[in-house]
Amino acid sequence: MVPFKNVFTGAETRDYSRAVSSQKCLRAGGKHNDLDNVGYTARHHTFFEMLGNFSFGDYFKDQAIGFAWDLVTGTFGLDRDRLLVTVYHDDDEAFDLWRKIAGLPEERIIRIATSDNFWSMGDTGPCGPCSEIFFDHGTDIPGGPPGSPDEDGDRFIEIWNLVFMQFEQPGDGTRHALPKPSIDTGMGLERIAAVLQGVHDNYDIDLFKKLIAASVDLTGVKAEGKERASHRVIADHLRAMSFLIADGVLPSNEGRGYVLRRIMRRAMRHAHMLGTRAPLMHRLVPALVDEMGTAFGELRRAQPLITETLKLEEERFRSMLERGLRLLDEEVGKLSPSQALPGDVAFRLYDTFGFPLDLTQDALREDGRVVDSAGFETAMAEQRAKARAAWSGSGQKSTEKLWFDLRDEAGGTEFLGYSALDAEGKTL
Numbered sequence: 177m178v179p180f181k182n183v184f185t186g187a188e189t190r191d192y193s194r195a196v197s198s199q200k201c202l203r204a205g206g207k208h209n210d211l212d213n214v215g216y217t218a219r220h221h222t223f224f225e226m227l228g229n230f231s232f233g234d235y236f237k238d239q240a241i242g243f244a245w246d247l248v249t250g251t252f253g254l255d256r257d258r259l260l261v262t263v264y265h266d267d268d269e270a271f272d273l274w275r276k277i278a279g280l281p282e283e284r285i286i287r288i289a290t291s292d293n294f295w296s297m298g299d300t301g302p303c304g305p306c307s308e309i310f311f312d313h314g315t316d317i318p319g320g321p322p323g324s325p326d327e328d329g330d331r332f333i334e335i336w337n338l339v340f341m342q343f344e345q346p347g348d349g350t351r352h353a354l355p356k357p358s359i360d361t362g363m364g365l366e367r368i369a370a371v372l373q374g375v376h377d378n379y380d381i382d383l384f385k386k387l388i389a390a391s392v393d394l395t396g397v398k399a400e401g402k403e404r405a406s407h408r409v410i411a412d413h414l415r416a417m418s419f420l421i422a423d424g425v426l427p428s429n430e431g432r433g434y435v436l437r438r439i440m441r442r443a444m445r446h447a448h449m450l451g452t453r454a455p456l457m458h459r460l461v462p463a464l465v466d467e468m469g470t471a472f473g474e475l476r477r478a479q480p481l482i483t484e485t486l487k488l489e490e491e492r493f494r495s496m497l498e499r500g501l502r503l504l505d506e507e508v509g510k511l512s513p514s515q516a517l518p519g520d521v522a523f524r525l526y527d528t529f530g531f532p533l534d535l536t537q538d539a540l541r542e543d544g545r546v547v548d549s550a551g552f553e554t555a556m557a558e559q560r561a562k563a564r565a566a567w568s569g570s571g572q573k574s575t576e577k578l579w580f581d582l583r584d585e586a587g588g589t590e591f592l593g594y595s596a597l598d599a600e601g602k603t604l
């Protein structure tokens with residue numbers, strides 16, 4: 177929704193007031209980070225597709241609820257007795273509309289007071305209460321309804337989130353009504369596919385079944401027992417890394433490149449756990465392109481680059497992975513049963529063997545062990561301070577200073593891209 181931010185606040189107008197979208201989403205860092213859930217819950221991916229509908233000061237709460245109810249119970253034909261919804265605790269308007277439009281009984285409209293049901297982009301900007309629609313996958317699956325102590329189970333799965341954008345926060349702690357309240361919704365394609373295909377688990381939908389089958393085929397290891405999670409992680413991460421590369425990201429040690437590298441290395445550890453000793457991930461790319469390359473042409477176009485990048489990263493990381501895992505084993509052997517892995521060991525794995533912190537955490541997870549992450553941060557900060565001291569002592573100019581000096585020498589430049597045309601007559 178970020179590209180629409182100014183449309184919601186009224187600062188920008190478009191020649192349409194409604195929109196629908198299908199977005200590629202990645203949740204592997206920052207505010208929304210589902211990396212730790214992947215492979216272990218029925219409903220989380222790092223990369224997934226989100227469908228949405230938007231109103232820019234056009235329809236509001238009543239129609240958004242009406243459209244959503246119509247789609248899930250009418251078009252999709254879902255059993256209304258298996259649906260329940262949440263509203264923000266003080267949003268009586270939404271509560272009443274769910275009663276009236278959907279005819280839902282009061283006990284299936286759950287009031288939630290946490291930020292789960294209040295959406296904002298940050299401390300400033302448009303915001304508002306949300307209403308989430310959940311599907312009940314049945315009593316044989318552990319988990320309670322939203323708001324209950326065991327809500328993190330996978331029985332009740334959120335399929336759709338409706339955001340009622342009705343306020344704006346200027347950033348001084350106050351909140352005022354938006355002149356034209358708006359709608360922003362998001363529905364997880366894989367989750368609704370699971371419901372419509374009559375399966376509980378996202379990883380059992382047609383698309384994931386094929387990717388997991390390819391992983392089983394190439395490794396010769398069944399997706400059962402403790403190997404099941406590894407195949408799921410591999411299938412999920414294969415999508416995330418391939419789409420990132422198709423969209424122009426390459427593995428590196430910072431920013432989004434590091435998000436990609438973390439995903440790649442995490443997948444490689446799971447491939448290693450399945451017993452593969454030669455690069456695996458790049459051999460799965462054809463299965464992904466077969467599944468998704470028609471809908472996403474960029475995937476097919478980037479296939480050679482994706483394949484090369486995955487192969488190279490895996491070749492480069494392989495020996496470090498093996499050596500690092502040996503060190504990790506030795507260090508864990510020295511600990512008492514529930515003791516956390518010391519931060520300096522996790523840091524050594526990071527610094528010397530290229531283990532992202534989440535890879536180490538994931539490796540320890542099977543034994544129910546954690547990393548002393550505060551200790552890790554301290555070790556990291558110490559090393560940064562040392563590097564800074566060495567750098568400032570070296571007499572080299574900082575990058576920032578270089579740019580300023582360059583500007584002083586060459587003079588500023590004016591950006592013409594909005595109005596000027598290039599040699600071929602296209603807007604720059």
Ligand code: ATP
Nearest residue numbers: 203210219220221224334335336337362363364367
């Ligand atoms: P959950 O509470 O299950 O983690 P969420 O509230 O974090 O979901 P939203 O931020 O509301 O999710 O995203 C909108 C929709 O996108 C969700 O209703 C869900 O259908 C889907 N979705 C969210 N996160 C994921 C994910 N990691 N993998 C697959 N689908 C997701």
Ligand code: MG
Nearest residue numbers: 208209210220
């Ligand atoms: Mg979430």
Ligand code: MG
Nearest residue numbers: 292308334337
């Ligand atoms: Mg939620």
Ligand code: MG
Nearest residue numbers: 308334336337
């Ligand atoms: Mg939600």
